[in-house]
Each structure stands twice: as structure tokens, then as C-alpha cells.
Amino acid sequence: MAGTITASDVKKLKQYDLLEESSFAQGNFTQLLDHFNFKEKSTFAQRYWVNDKYWDNKTGPLFVYICGESTCRPPSERGYPFQVCQDLNCLFLVLEHRYYGASQPFPDWSVPNMKYLNSQQALADLDYFIKNQTVEIFNKYGTGVHKVLTIGGSYPGALSAWFRSQYPTTADAAWSSSGVIHAIMDYEMYDYDLYESALRSGASCPDVIKSVNDYVEKAINGTLPQEDKDYVYSVFGGKDLPNNDFMSFLADAVAGAVQYGGREKMCNIFNSIAFATPKQQVPVFNQWAIQGGGDISTYARSVLQNVTYDINKNQRQWMWQVCTEFGWFQVPNKVFPMRSELLGPQYWIDYCHEIFDPTIGPPNVDYYNQLYGGLDIQGSKIVFANAIEDPWQYAGMRHIHNYATQSQMEAVLINCQNCAHCVDLRTPLDSDHPTLTNAREKIRQTVTKWLTPSAEELRKAFEQTE
Template identity: 50%
Template sequence: MLKQILISIIALAGLVSAKFSFDDIKFNEYNFTQLVDHTQGSSDKRTFNQRYFVSTDYFDKDTGPVFLYICGEGTCKPPTDRGYPVMVAKVMSAMFVVLEHRFYGSSQPFEDWQTANLHYLNATLALADLANFIDYVQSSIKAQYGGNDRKVVTIGGSYPGALSAWFKAAYQDKAVAAWSSSGVIQPIRNFDLFDTDIYTATSRSGPLCPQVIQEITTYIDTAFRNHEKGKDDDYSYILRVFGIDQVKNAGDFMFFIADIFTIGVQYGGRKELCQILMSLEFTDVKNRVPVIAQYAKNQKLDFSQYDRVALQNVTYDIDKNMRQWTWQYCTEFGWFQVPADKNPMRSAYINADYWVPYCEEVFGIKIGDPNIKYYTDTYGGLDINAKNIYFVNSIEDPWQWAGMRTIHNKDTQKDLVATLIDCNDCGHCQDLKTPSDADPPALRLARDDILLKLKGWINPTTPKERLFLE
């Protein structure tokens, strides 16, 4: 009987992809006048233009809720590649609003990214931006359509997933619910579990996949260590293959190398990555390097995104985000990806002692350790003090270990939900992606449960049966 029910659920959920198209949805772009400094008692009245996008195509102008999709560490655009929240908004007759994060894209408080300016880049001010913006949206809706405040659902993935949850904790009355996809709500100084997860995930393809990663990493690591001893060996060859003139710090390059493999796993491409790597089993390790360099290029990874010299560039570029994001993890969250003690997948160059000097050289000031205690004390970490939050993580996502895999706060009045999706190639923010017929059953069931729970939080009288996007 259970098997039959599951088959029915999967079949109905499969209708999603066939009956939804972004061609039917129009997003309009606007700017909102936002305060630079929300600090209580501040006399600073400076403002900047914060970009946002709105779709009212399916909005019930009388009673419809507002879905606020939070953008994070990059240029913002409507989430056409993460379309499931838009599909849920359609079902719920919601206005869909997308807000760009301060200091990213075109939402710039200052003309450049000098370190002094970056002091206004932090999650606390970003949360205040959300609160101020929601007030603006509510007043705009009432001015145009009348009625009372609308119920707001915040949505975000990864760092914005943390913002979505933290906003519900910090401004509980401004949002009825939060959807936190791969939300990294627990800042961590030395994040060795991240490295462990790369080993565990790639091992799902068999022991050869992580072995090849380790062999390539060791080969490059050894070449750099020999270079430091005055031996060229393969150092010049490696730089030439990657199209790099010079490397000031070996750790920066090994950070880049580690991320090449991380990206493949993190974003649901583990099987493809491992297929490439395992095909190199009988290839000399030196000749594997061009394959990895091409893979990095295909993933749009470039050494300049990791190089401490390149990251000192303060010039504004709408498409750049790494100086700003480096500032945030250096000063606020940590998540320093260090090698695991057992089966390490990255070089010992990027150990616990690597990170603070890296951060301080990039920004030219003394930083010390990131302010992890503040964010843990303020928002509770995995014991978050909030209610009506749906946390989603995936089994192959290395960031899951900074998120809510299971509920730690057992207070049933909080109504917190945590789902861990277990399927092949289920990575970071998997639930947000636009559904397809190829999605595994575990992912489809998780999405269906998200829809059910959000409907219940928005309208507590909703019948408690499963709901499907038609």
C-alpha cells in the first residue's frame, strides 16, 4: 500500500515540470532607497540604491502573501535556475520579490570596496535591510490595493538561507515563515567536516574517485614545496597549464585546487566529476593536470578568485564578488575549509594557521578570528530561537554540516522542520532548483512537504493532506 502511495506521489509531483514555464512570468526591476547604516542611534543618514525585482503575475491583490527571495554573495537576478520557490508562489497566489544584497551587483553603498567601506558589509545590516524593505513593500501594497499587511515568507539558499532563518529569529513579527535551503546557520572556525564530506561524497562513486583527487593534490602540493626549496621540478609546468604567471602564496593556489573538486560535488555534479577523474586512473599524474585545468575553466573558476594579491583590488565591478565575500567569511563566519585529520582531500598548506594571515593581507588590517561567537549567541546557531522555519539540506552537500540536518530545539511550539534529502547528486540548494522529470523520489517528496508546510503556516486552516503543483 505504501509503495502504491509513493508511486502516486511521484507521478503527481512529476506534473510540475510539464505545467510551468518562466516564459509566463515577468519580473520588473526597481531600486529602493536603503540606509547605509541601520545602527540604533546612528546619525548617519546616507542612503544607497538597493536593487530588487518583482513579479505580480499570480498575485492575489486582495489577500495574497509576499514571497521574499533573498539574494546573497553575488549579482542578483530573478531565480530562473532556482524556480521551485516561484512555482510555489504561483500556487499560493503570492507576490514574488527578489532583493539584492548590499555590496553585490548594482546595490553598492560606495564607489569602491576599500576596507573602510566594507565595515558596512555584514549580516546584521543585511537583516536590517530586509526589515526596512519589507516595511516598504507592505506600505506599497496597502497604498495600491488597500487592506492589511500581507503575510511574508522569506526564502534563501546557502548564506541567504541563513539570512532567511536569522531574519525569522531577529524580526519574528515581520515574516510568518522562513524557507532555509542549505542555510549555513552555524558559523565555524575550522570547518574540517567540509573536507570530510568531499571524501564521503566522492566515495559514493567508489574508492578510486577520492584517490585520484588525493593523488593530484599531493602532486601539486609536492611541486610547490620543492619550488620553495629551490627545485623547479613541475612547478613551472603547473602554472603554465593553468595560465598563471606567478603565485605569491602556495596556500592560495592549493585553496583554488581544492575548490575545483569541491564545486563538482557541492552543486550536484559528483557523478560527472568522478567519471572524469576515474577515467584518468592509468594516466600519469602529471598529465592529469590539464584535464583538471579544463574542468576548472568549464566551471568558471579562476585563480584570481583566491589569490590574495588579486583580492586587494578595490575597484568596483558589477560581476565581481570575491573581495566582498572574503570579507564576510573572514570577519563574521569563518567556515575555513581545513584538511580533515583522516583521508584529507586538500593540501596541508591551507591548515588552521593559513586563514587569518590570508584575510589580514587581503584587507590590510588586523582582523583576528571571525566573530563567530556574536552570530552564535545572537541567533542560537543550531539551537535557533525562532519558529516556522523549514530547513532543507542534501546528503552530498559539504555545507550541510553548518546547517540544520536534524532539529536540535525540541520545543514543539517552535514548529521547526529539518529535511535531509538523500539521493545521488543531491547537492547545495537542491530543493530550490527548477524541477525536472529526472528528479529522484526523495527530492520530489521533500519539495512536496515544503509546499504543504508553507501553506499551513500561511493559512493554518489549510487541510493537512499532501498538495501537488498542478
């Protein structure tokens, strides 16, 4: 985004403060546990939400917002998808992902119980849910023309694109924000993007990041005197962590800032300590990590080994999907590393084995890229949005790859300061960079074109009821 939030931005945000989740009605849907084994009759309760505030029950489309790897909360009415929904008089549906939040098939997350947590089952959940909702709508309102748009950001952005590709008769179009459609075992480009983004604030920002990482690693591995090791632990805590997990905490403190549009703020702080010694830089770095929500105690492996269900926990479930399906292991870039070499490929394989068991991992990324197409995804009427400061952009569709098979898709790459992960889904503000505003408008025009019923579709639908 371009600059400081303006007075009109504040007014706009306050306008939507009273329109949050209260406008969504929550329900529970009886979902099938296994969509691919007809002998398995088990079900579980899957949470969903509905907002019909602006819906035209004769011609309004269905917006199906896909929640992903966390406890689901309906998106804000201030967000851009809901504003597009209002323009099109849509029915806004939200579905919580299996195994996250309250949508739990089993009472705990032991390894045998994780069997049904995968993207294929999640896509089939969507299909079953949408088809059931469509029947309910027909039974309640009668004949109508209701085109379906799936929406998601990040992993749900990939689900949105994959769903349109895999279930083209259920969804008419898809909006994939920062959709990570390409499974990658060792995702080195994630680290490279951190460097590239930090460099936008000048060379001293990535230099400070590297300086702190180098100093901390040498301190905790005993290369430096004992007093340096004691000092690092006194600042950060985490004395009982293995060195590689400790360094993972440092890497995430930077990654989170860049990924969610905080690069400029982070680099302003780091640039201010560029001439300090690494030891002097450490407490400032730690303070930044804490402000960003970092908690080094959560990096203990026992946290992810805990199989006890907690509605607010998502790390174990997501790590399961990473270890079994997608990879995206955030390894150091070979040329401009922003993280320790201790976080190389073997670190992640060992991590999967220890969190679950030795049979889990490495992920079968080739299988999933073949199944869904990776960057050669097939289909039509999918709009992809990615941003230039998002470390996940290289796992997404930054541009159309094959015009012969992807001619009916759109790819938007948003290039502006601090434009990062899922930025197109956020509340439009007057202070937004024109590039972002234009990208959102292109998305709106595209989905409007795809979701507007033709005169022939309307004639056929309503002639049958006369």
C-alpha cells in the first residue's frame, strides 16, 4: 500500500466495525468423512456461515469463501470480496476446513486420526457442501440462476483454483488470492523474496538480518565465548531448544513481517541499528519479533507433538499437510540467505519424522503437481492475484504459463510497496497504491463478467416455471 492511512480511511474502517460477524448466521453441516470410500459411512459436523444481507434469490450468485489452515472466522464486510458480493447481490457462504477450528472428525490429532486430512478430501467437502446448499436454495426459493464463485487466499486460494479445475460443473468461476498452486519440496525462493523485499528499503536492512542470524548462531553453537551464548538466551529465552529450532524462530520473525506487508516498518527499525554491533542489534531484533506475535516457547517440538484437540490450535494439522502433501519447506537461499543453513532440506524431513513418526514425509509433491497441474493447471474462469512482496508468489500463478490451455484465466501481479500476501482481499483504502486499486478493479470486472447470467440462461431457467 502506498502510504499513511488517511482520515477518510479511518472513517471507512469505522463504518464497517459494526458490520462484522454478527451479520453471519452460523450452522453445522453433516459432512462425509471419506468421499472416496463408499463403504465408509462416518460423518462429522462441519461449521459454515451464511450472509444473505444483499442476496437476490432469483439471480444472485453464490460466493463460497474457503477457510483454510486455522480456526475459521467469517471475513469482514469491509473486505473486498464482500464489497464485490454486495455489488452482485450475492449469497455469501463460508466453510471451515476439516480438522481446523470446530470442524473435527475425531477427538484428537493422533497420527491414525490424521488419515483424512488432505486437500482431496477438502475439495470433495466443498463439492458436497455446495451441492447440498444448492438443493436447499431451490427447495426454499424455487427456480433461479445462481452461479457459483469460490474464493480463498493462500492455501484456500489454491483450493479455490483447484476446485474450479477439478469440479467445473459445481463452480462457475474461482478467485485465487496468493493461491499456492505449485507444491515445492524445498522452497528456496521464499527466502529469496525476503531478501528482495528487504532490499527495497536499502542494503542495510538485509545486512542487519544476516548480521543477527550469524551472531546468534555462532553464540549458541559455542563458536563465540560462553558470555555471548548466555547473553543470547537472556534476551530471547529458548535455552532448551535445539539450535535449528531456535534459528527457525529468528527466520519467522522476518518472514512474517514481509509476508503480511510489514517490511517497511521492520526495515525502518533495522536500518536505525545498522551501525550497531551484532550484540547490540539482538535486543532490538527480539523486540521486533515479540511485537509481531513471536513466542519462542511455541517452537518447542512438544507443542506440535501434542495430539490434544484445541479449537484455537492449527500448527500440528498444517504441519501434517506440509509433510504429506505440499512441502514448501522454507530453506535458505543459496546466494542471499536470510536464514540459517541449519534450516536446510534435511532439517524439515527430520522435523516431520519427529513430530509425527518416521513413516510421515517427505511429501509427495510430484503426485500433487500431477494431480492438480501445478503452474500448468487446466481449466477456465480462474482469476489469480499475487503481489510482488509476497514470499509465496513463486508458488503461485504470477502470469499465465500456457496460453493454449489457460487462455480463459487471468493472472494479476500487484507491484507496489508493502503489497504482500492476499493484499487484494483487504479493505480498499484511499491510501492504497493505484496499482492495487487497479488490480482489484480488474478482479471485480472479471468475476462480474463470469457470474452475470446471459439472457439465454435466464430465459431457459424461468421459462420452465411458467
